[in-house]
Amino acid sequence: MFISPAFAQATTGTGGGMDAIIQFVPFILIFVIMWFLIIRPQQRRVKAHQEMIKNVRRGDVVVTSGGIIGKVTKVLEDSADVEVEISDNVKVKVARAMISEVRTKSEPVKA
Numbered sequence: 001m002f003i004s005p006a007f008a009q010a011t012t013g014t015g016g017g018m019d020a021i022i023q024f025v026p027f028i029l030i031f032v033i034m035w036f037l038i039i040r041p042q043q044r045r046v047k048a049h050q051e052m053i054k055n056v057r058r059g060d061v062v063v064t065s066g067g068i069i070g071k072v073t074k075v076l077e078d079s080a081d082v083e084v085e086i087s088d089n090v091k092v093k094v095a096r097a098m099i100s101e102v103r104t105k106s107e108p109v110k111a
Helices: 016-054
Strands: 063-064 067-075 082-085 088-093 099-104
Touching: 063 082, 067 088, 067 099
Parallel strands: none
Antiparallel strands: 063 067, 063 099, 067 082, 082 088
16 A cells, blocks of 8 residues: 555566667668768769879879860879979969869870
């Protein structure tokens, strides 16, 4: 008579470890979905951009991240810079990483 009904309805202490794992399953699923929808495609884009920058050669028409369109006149293999002609006798140095697009590829060097 002196025992309240709330104490009689208390849950058992067993199975607490399994409940914690089940609570983390939605977070794990969200991370997996984010990996395939966001992170993985971004990594592919970065890899393709690095490959494009590495293969820039003289004569290519490029677009910089600032929107300047020009023709590559000088590529230094050791340097991170490229010389781009944006108009007649107007040449600027551009960091390779700032090239956002290669519009026209030059023909390969004939051996």
